[in-house]
Amino acid sequence: xxxxxxxxxxxxxxxxRDPEAVERVRRLVREALEAxxxxxxxxxxLDMVVEAVRVMEDSGVVNAGLGSTVDLSGSASMDAGVMYxxxxxxxxxxxVRYPRNPVLLARHVLESxxxxxxxxxxxxxxxxxxxxxxxxxxxxxxxxxxxxxxERVRRGxxxxxxxxxxxxxxxxxxGLGDTVGAVAVDSEGELAAATSTGGVFLKxxxxxxxxxxxGAGFYASRCGAASATGIGEFIALFGLxxxxxxxxxxxxxxxxxxxxxxxxxxxLFGADTLGVIVVDREGRAHGEYNTQAMPWGYSSGGVVRVLxx
Ligand code: ASP
Numbered sequence: 001x002x003x004x005x006x007x008x009x010x011x012x013x014x015x016x017r018d019p020e021a022v023e024r025v026r027r028l029v030r031e032a033l034e035a036x037x038x039x040x041x042x043x044x045x046l047d048m049v050v051e052a053v054r055v056m057e058d059s060g061v062v063n064a065g066l067g068s069t070v071d072l073s074g075s076a077s078m079d080a081g082v083m084y085x086x087x088x089x090x091x092x093x094x095x096v097r098y099p100r101n102p103v104l105l106a107r108h109v110l111e112s113x114x115x116x117x118x119x120x121x122x123x124x125x126x127x128x129x130x131x132x133x134x135x136x137x138x139x140x141x142x143x144x145x146x147x148x149x150x151e152r153v154r155r156g157x158x159x160x161x162x163x164x165x166x167x168x169x170x171x172x173x174x175g176l177g178d179t180v181g182a183v184a185v186d187s188e189g190e191l192a193a194a195t196s197t198g199g200v201f202l203k204x205x206x207x208x209x210x211x212x213x214x215g216a217g218f219y220a221s222r223c224g225a226a227s228a229t230g231i232g233e234f235i236a237l238f239g240l241x242x243x244x245x246x247x248x249x250x251x252x253x254x255x256x257x258x259x260x261x262x263x264x265x266x267x268l269f270g271a272d273t274l275g276v277i278v279v280d281r282e283g284r285a286h287g288e289y290n291t292q293a294m295p296w297g298y299s300s301g302g303v304v305r306v307l308x309x
Contacts, residue, residue, distance in 0.1 A: 002189040004040035005283030005300035008032045008052050009308070010062050011178015012229045012275025012294040022309055024061050025295045029306045032056050033299040036184060045192035045225075046084040046107070049182035053080070053103040053194045056180040060139050064180045065101055067139055068198025070146050071205045076138045079212040080106040080196035081117075083220040086188070092117045092212035098124035100133040103196045106212070116214060149202060179211060181218065181227025183279040191281065193218040193225035193241065200232065210235035215242035223281060224248035224257075229294065230274035238265055244278050254280045258288035266290045 010025050010032075036052035043051075057065020068076040080102035081092030091110025094117060099105045105127045109118050118126065128134075138146070179197035186192075195218040197211040209232020211217035218227050219241035226241040235241075240261070247257035258278050265274055275289030277296050287296035287308055297306040 001187055002185055002281065003283050003301050004037065004045070004048065004184065004186050005279055005285060005298065006033055006036040006040070006048050006052060006182060006184040007277045007279050007285035007287065007296060007298040008036065008056070008180070008182040009227060009229055009275060009277045009287060009294055009296040010056060010180050012289045012291040013178050014292040025309065026306050028056060028059050028061050029295050029297040030304060032180075032182065033297050033304050036182060037299050040184070040186060043186070044084070044086070044188070045184040045186040045190050046082065046086075048184040048186065049192045049194035050082060050103055050107050052182035052184075053180055053196050054101050057101050057103060057196055062180050063178045063198045064196040066135070067142070069201045070138050070142055071199070071203045071207065073205050074138070074143075074146050075205070076135070076142070076198055078102045078196070078198050079208055079217075080194070081212040081214060081218045082106045082110055082192065082194040083214060083218055083225070084110065084190065084192045085220045085222050085225070086190040090116050090214040090218075092214065093123045094119040094208040094212040095206070096120070096123045096127065098132075098134060099127040100135045103194055104132055105130070106194070117212060119208070145201070179229040181229060181277060183220070183225035183227050183277055183285070185225070185279055185281055185283050189281050191220045191222065191225040191279065193220040193227050195227045195229075209233070210240070215239050217241060219245045221245050221249065224254060224278055226276055226278045228274065228276045230291070231269070234265070234269040234273055238268065240265060240274070240276060244276055248278060248280050252280075254278045254284050255286040255288075258286050262288045262290060
């Protein structure tokens with residue numbers, strides 16, 4: 001018997017120095033942790049991470065589910081993935097527009113199909129057939145940010161970094177509001193990871209990041225589980241979540257593993273590119289990031305901690 005534990009993140013990045021926004025995201029991290037722990041009474045680590053991510057997708061406060069950002073054409077497409085050590089299986093969806101909760105569709109891929117990743121219109125049709133709640137389209141605040149960004153682009157203000165005209169602009173305009181993820185261990189010592197995102201502001205239509213890529217945006221094995229956030233292309237190239245979990249298997253120390261792997265990543269791709277949360281079989285959790293902030297937290301045995309911001 002293990003003591004259930006969960007960690008969640010609400011995206012690596014910067015934040016507006018807006019105390020209300022900071023408070024909102026801290027509240028959300030706490031709510032997600034509490035929702036995950038509530039489920040742990042009767043459920044598995046898979047139930048815990050899916051519920052925690054569903055709560056964050058429904059909040060509209062972060063860049064996932066209802067709060068998802070938009071691409072250059074102004075429309076939202078979302079990616080999500082889940083993995084569960086008990087079955088060793090993963091399920092993910094990419095470039096979906098229909099479901100309000102892409103994490104629920106990813107879970108369906110894991111549990112009820114022979115596949116790992118379903119994408120685009122076909123995945124949307126599946127969500128519809130399953131009767132999953134429908135996404136209402138980009139939130140008002142996202143639409144406003146898009147209009148404002150387009151106006152700036154028209155004026156020639158185009159910050160040139162990872163995503164020319166996108167990520168930095170997003171951070172300047174939006175501050176907080178990012179990809180979400182959860183990792184958990186249940187009373188049987190089984191681990192699970194989940195990640196969900198609207199991707200990157202002003203991405204090219206058709207772009208898919210790391211979040212639905214097993215081993216990149218999320219990974220779980222019998223040693224540990226990890227969920228990543230940051231520049232999706234770099235995370236996918238590096239295979240981040242799998243590297244972190246493999247390091248936990250080798251060293252038995254989640255904090256040291258995350259630090260070392262994030263250090264290697266930063267040497268390759270630079271600062272302000274990444275965040276990751278990890279939990280091991282003993283319920284030891286850690287959040288590591290090379291950005292200004294990464295709202296994250298963990299809960300176990302009645303303790304709830306919110307950190308990173
Ligand atoms: N990793 C996500 C992506 O590239 C974005 C993020 O974590 O903020 O789609």
